[in-house]
Amino acid sequence: MYTCDACQMNSCYKKEPTGYPKNCPCPDEAHVEACKELYSDPENMMISHNSALVEAEGYLRKNRLEEIMDFARKCNYHKLGVAFCLGMKREGNILCNILRHNGFDVVAVACKHGRIPKEFIGIKDEEKVRPGTFESICNPIGQALLMNQQKTDLNVMMGLCVGHDTLFMKYSEAPATVFAVKDRALAHNPIGALYLSENYYKQKFFGKNQAD
Template sequence: MYTCAACNEHYCRRGELEKTPSNCPCNETEEVEKFKELYLQEENYKLSYNSALVEAEGYCKKTRLEEIMDFANKCDFKKLGIAFCVGLNQEAKKLAQILKENGFEVCSIICKNGSIPKEFLNIKEHQKVRPGNFEAICNPIGQAMFLNNEKTDLNIILGLCVGHDSLFIKYSEAPVTVFAVKDRVLAHNPLGALYLSDSYYKDKLHKK
């Protein structure tokens, strides 16, 4: 079993492969050679090469939004899709505006597209966010399919819920990047839970 999260040395980062522990993925040389072959495929090479350039050029200097635009430009992606949560409608509007001002064609699809009632998934009244009201399911498959129909070059996730983002990525034909993730409690900064895991969230997150 691989345990990279528990490693304190990260010899892989420094190329000191002779020091790696026995369960280090770097020791799987046959597998690594297979991965390297995949990186040489045309689309994979373009994404990997340009993402490496964006990382180096924007390191600690550019915001993620700037880096997304740089990445799209380097890959010659002209038509961008935004898959967003209805709860981040204003953010989606601002994101689309900025992307358009920077020369991109933008197609945006809201999570509630199709207005499919939650009863379709056998969600009971007491299982709704607001029982007694009509609630449409989040429809990430629809978001992906509509953007597929538009033949977007790159799709951007903005605040999709846990699981809904998984379905969107599964069905998106275009490459997907994440601008922001959903965390209503922590102002969409889920890393806050880790930073507070030994203090305010200790009892919630640690089971020992």
């Protein structure tokens, strides 16, 4: 069981580590060599190399949208797919317009396309967001298939729900990245839940017996 989150040594980031925790994967030479072999694949090497360049060149200076465009250019990705949530259509439209203005071909597909009723996946009326109404499923598999059909170079996820993003990544043939994730309760800033877990959300995540 690996617990890198609790490590206090951070030996993986030091030029001359003084030691490793008992369950650290760093000393596992077979694992490290297996990783190196995979990175030696030309596509993996290209993506990894360009990712490192984007990180260094934009560190503390560029926002994520700028970094996505820089990464795409370095990788010679010209046709970008944008898989967006219909609930973030306005934001998706702005994103696509920016990408197009900066020279990219953009294939944009909304999550609700196909109008497949939620009953198809076994959702009862009382289980809908708005019972008593027609609701179509989010269709991330369809989003991925359409982008595969269009032969996109890189797919960008924009506000897909938890689980729907999982299916999109499962079926996307092109490499994928995330521009934004959905969290309606926290203004699409999910990491806020971690900061609030130390005070406002303490009982929510750690139980009623936690003292303030």
